Amino acid sequence: MTATFGERLERVFAEHGRLCVGIDPHAWLLSEWGLPDTAAGTRDFGLRVLDAVEGNAGIVKPQVAFFERFGSAGFAALEDVLASARARGILVIADGKRGDLGTSVEAYGQAWLTPGSPLEADALTVSAYQGVGSLAAPSALAESAGKGLFVLAATSNPEGSALQQARTATGTTVARTILDEVNAWNTEHSTAGLGSIGVVIGATLTLADFDLDIAPVPAPPVLAPGFGHQGASVPDMRSIYGALSNGVIVSESRSVLGAGPDGIRAAVSTRAEDVRQVSA
Numbered sequence: 001m002t003a004t005f006g007e008r009l010e011r012v013f014a015e016h017g018r019l020c021v022g023i024d025p026h027a028w029l030l031s032e033w034g035l036p037d038t039a040a041g042t043r044d045f046g047l048r049v050l051d052a053v054e055g056n057a058g059i060v061k062p063q064v065a066f067f068e069r070f071g072s073a074g075f076a077a078l079e080d081v082l083a084s085a086r087a088r089g090i091l092v093i094a095d096g097k098r099g100d101l102g103t104s105v106e107a108y109g110q111a112w113l114t115p116g117s118p119l120e121a122d123a124l125t126v127s128a129y130q131g132v133g134s135l136a137a138p139s140a141l142a143e144s145a146g147k148g149l150f151v152l153a154a155t156s157n158p159e160g161s162a163l164q165q166a167r168t169a170t171g172t173t174v175a176r177t178i179l180d181e182v183n184a185w186n187t188e189h190s191t192a193g194l195g196s197i198g199v200v201i202g203a204t205l206t207l208a209d210f211d212l213d214i215a216p217v218p219a220p221p222v223l224a225p226g227f228g229h230q231g232a233s234v235p236d237m238r239s240i241y242g243a244l245s246n247g248v249i250v251s252e253s254r255s256v257l258g259a260g261p262d263g264i265r266a267a268v269s270t271r272a273e274d275v276r277q278v279s280a
Ligand SMILES: O=C(O)c1cc(=O)[nH]c(=O)n1[C@@H]1O[C@H](COP(=O)(O)O)[C@@H](O)[C@H]1O
Pocket: 022, 024, 063, 095, 125, 154, 155, 156, 157, 200, 201, 202, 223, 225, 226, 227, 228, 229, 230, 251, 252, 253, 254, 255
């Protein structure tokens, strides 16, 4: 039987820890790395990040937008990066923040989560603006293929708070509604341990402001951006996430990538150790 995404994630946690290195080839980073601001530059950048991650950490998160800037050539570059990560056994969360309804969102699931697809990743970030129920098709696809989804619940940017803290007719915040509905899916569909469907909760936030401070049981995987460049500090991980901490994936992009091509391997190694310290 195919291992579930949650089981695969727990294995990665045990073997490599919870650091996720973002692959965000900003134009200025390409320049600092001595690479052209082209699709070929993003490919080289992505492959060099994988060189630094291999053996040092277990998870990467390519930000699709930085590849998409170059159209089909950018997607071809991303396909090469995804294939290389698969070959190295590095778990990939494609940060595409896709969201739609019905057969359209199902097609996004097929694009990013079907084994053998050119853009195959292990998990995809998705938006639930159309309701968590709109994600049923890609969730089912993920579950059957041992893949995962990360649903945006409370994002690290300050502009998201008003909408995400707003209360629905039942009095529950939008962010909490998403967390509860994700958890209901996991309880119904996943066997044991971490579920296959996770949430995104920014590390820059005070979880109580979103009614996210009481963790559901079982706690889902939590993709946690906002560490490093956006100001959250890794040693504070447990105090930020409380009872959700056991599922947290610490994600950093610029703070690690800024070390440059010569310094990145050491930067990943140091940061992975910092994350292990706080996870123990
Ligand atoms: O889904 C994400 O990864 C994400 C969610 C969120 O709430 N905030 C957030 O910054 N991100 C992504 O995480 C990365 C953060 O990059 P750094 O701030 O450089 O670590 C970017 O790719 C963002 O798009």
